[in-house]
Amino acid sequence: MIPVYPIGAVDWLTTQTLYHGIAELGEEAVVLCWPTSPYVSLGCHQDGDEFDPSSKLPALRRRVGGSLVYLDDQQVFFQVILNPSRFPDVRRPMDWYRLALNPVVNYLADLGLRAELNPPADILVNGRKVSGNAGGQIDDRMVIVGNLLLDFPRDMMVQARYAPHPRLKEAFATSLDEHLMTLRQLVSDTLTPTAVMEGLTRHFADAFSGQVMPAPWDRWSATLAVVGQELQDPEWLRAPGMRLPFHQIKVREGVYLRMPRVSPKDPRASIVAEVHTDEDAIHRLWGLETWHTTLSLPLTRKCLEEKPGPKALKSLLNTLLGAHRQAQEAPLAT
């Protein structure tokens, strides 16, 4: 039996301290909640410089993976904290995601949506992301966290993400419009966070033989307070992390915006490519005006090799395609 806590609205910091603290306490749980005010959450290994402080949003760094996300009260969070010794057949990250996200996929099916898990951790409807997720090990617990988007103010997300050039932010806004979808767009304008939480509660309780119960705040509060300070600690928050050979923003699994790390005076400095890593192709390009060249899209690595064009540009695009494998979050082997 795993406790399921349909907590609902809590202050922004508590939405993150809950799953960290429950794991540290060695408990298991499924938590459903949302924040009463907006904030930004950075991934455990993300470079601290990718947060744009001019957004004036409060920020923390979580201890699970993934990249920077803007979060607010129009996103319903689900947080699954499990003891791995009770799931001996589940070993790979992909298996943990599947275990924890199946109830979400089933809930979306209840809403009449054909949802699919896009490895490693996005849930897509009609090819567009409605749920972003991440996971990891916190102490001796496996933790999978994510959310369902009821609504998404893409301008706030764009504002929160540092970009070395305004063109990258413009491209980010365009790509988000194309690759994200919200439940209100898909189902109904009247869908509420409470209704989504109730539906998810049923599915998580079914999947984990869960028992719905009130949150034991007295047991948790001291640990959550300490965790809250740790997650906001300036040194932890601003720490350097994964730094790729290009600036990169992930739009959804397999879709990345990439911009070269070159001097601002370099004519290539304002080029942005939307790279689809599963196809090894560039689907969109911004900033080619000064190059007086046209490139038909999508542009695969092979097309790039065969097509005549400025050598410096071709070399750059080839790099942005991801010659460096660490830029890609490839699907995990199963």
Next chain:
Amino acid sequence: MHSSQTSRWQVLDDRAYDERHQWILTSDTLYTVGVTDYTQDTAGEILYVSLPGPGDTLVAGQPFGSIESGKWVGQLYAPAAGTVIAANDRLKEQPELLNRDPYGAGWLIKFVADAPDFVRDLHDAQTYRSQLQQLDEDHHG
């Protein structure tokens, strides 16, 4: 260096193994730590490794670093209390070494232990191999 593969995962005879699927290689008073073939295989494509620096203190059983693969953060645990002498800087630029060569170029840290008796609690290669075989059999029923 002798190795054997009775399960799907390679195990080397020249080193010891802990409960966290990490290997420990002893050279006089210096211990080298890495992750096993099992860990790199189950993690998937490793994209980032976070390690302590020389001089940092290790607390037995506590995380000393972490790895990320597919938005998943896994922890690396100190096999004993001690002090870090060196960390594998190549992993900053080439985290894929953990997948490619977990027993060689993908080593994580070298440390000196506060007390060397921790090695008595480690498993030899044969014991670890049996554990992996059991894991494999359990998984495939």
